[in-house]
Amino acid sequence: MRxxxxxxxxxxxxxxxxxxxxxxLAAQTAATPSATGxxxxxxxYVYDPDNAQDxxxxxxxxxxxxxxxxxxxxxxxxGGLNADYLAExxxxxxxxxxxNIPMIPFAVDREMSEADVLDVSRxxxxxxxxxxxxxxxxxxxxARLQVMKRVLVVPHEPGDVEAGKAFYGADCAxxxxxxxEGRVKKPPLAAQHIPYLKAQVKGxxxxxxxxxxxxxxxAKTPADWTNLWAFLSTLQD
Ligand code: HEC
Ligand code: HEC
Numbered sequence: 590m591r592x593x594x595x596x597x598x599x600x601x602x603x604x605x606x607x608x609x610x611x612x613x614l615a616a617q618t619a620a621t622p623s624a625t626g627x628x629x630x631x632x633x634y635v636y637d638p639d640n641a642q643d644x645x646x647x648x649x650x651x652x653x654x655x656x657x658x659x660x661x662x663x664x665x666x667x668g669g670l671n672a673d674y675l676a677e678x679x680x681x682x683x684x685x686x687x688x689n690i691p692m693i694p695f696a697v698d699r700e701m702s703e704a705d706v707l708d709v710s711r712x713x714x715x716x717x718x719x720x721x722x723x724x725x726x727x728x729x730x731x732a733r734l735q736v737m738k739r740v741l742v743v744p745h746e747p748g749d750v751e752a753g754k755a756f757y758g759a760d761c762a763x764x765x766x767x768x769x770e771g772r773v774k775k776p777p778l779a780a781q782h783i784p785y786l787k788a789q790v791k792g793x794x795x796x797x798x799x800x801x802x803x804x805x806x807x808a809k810t811p812a813d814w815t816n817l818w819a820f821l822s823t824l825q826d
Pocket of ligand 1: 644645647648649650651652663664665666667674675676678679688689691692695701709776785788789
């Protein structure tokens with residue numbers, strides 16, 4: 590990573606251009622990095638935790654120090670997601686197969702080598718986030734801030750939770766898990782920021798991002814979606 594870029598980000602964070610997130614949630618997806626056996630430029634890849642921390646400083650400005658996401662739910666939670674899924678999405682940003690305008694400056698080889706992608710993905714996959722603040726919050730402001738970096742709270746969405754559950758169970762659970770916990774490269778929908786998820790569905794429907802079984806998504810009414818978000822927002826309770 591280049592220092593100049595980091596400085597620019599630190600500046601942006603201080604002046605509120607990007608918001609520092611607090612955040613949350615128990616690992617829902619088996620964090621099984623299958624990066625062993627990968628060769629990079631003819632050499633076997635070896636996890637470098639120090640480099641992972643270093644790379645993570647760049648991501649933290651938007652995704653939070655521990656990948657809890659935030660920014661009103663625009664920046665997704667990355668902590669506890671599957672390492673292979675994270676790495677694959679990052680590569681999709683690099684090739685622009687998946688569009689992500691805020692990340693364009695970072696999703697290039699000059700900033701993020703394949704080793705950087707694998708390192709930070711593994712680091713994030715091993716983060717354990719909580720979905721509720723602990724019962725005994727420290728009184729000190731700084732200590733509270735540190736604790737809240739591990740807490741991701743998804744506010745409840747209005748709607749018919751039971752109807753959303755029926756929709757989810759019939760059409761989504763087979764891939765995303767019965768409780769929205771995700772499966773390897775099928776990301777969790779539980780304990781993920783709802784504004785982010787809504788933006789993804791919009792992307793699927795407009796063709797900006799690819800998703801299986803698009804006809805099923807297209808057939809849903811606005812009321813179906815409202816109910817789905819209501820249901821998903823209860824999953825981390
Ligand atoms: C300037 C803000 C910003 C920075 C810095 C940033 N991201 Fe992102 N990232 C985003 C936004 C916004 C999205 C959601 C894009 C969308 O809506 O599709 C995202 C999405 C992602 C996703 C997809 C998550 C999912 O569930 O599919 C991954 C993976 C990711 N970022 C990894 C990283 C990593 C690793 C870094 C550090 C090298 C990083 N990001 C730095 C803004 C940022
Ligand atoms: C056949 C398997 C399958 C089914 C069924 C399915 N999904 Fe997905 N979904 C995926 C995969 C795979 C991805 C990751 C796509 C990628 O690699 O970019 C995904 C991604 C998503 C995302 C983006 C999550 C993120 O973190 O970026 C949302 C939102 C989503 N699906 C919603 C749904 C909803 C709602 C349903 C039910 C109507 C559904 N999916 C049914 C396989 C499935």
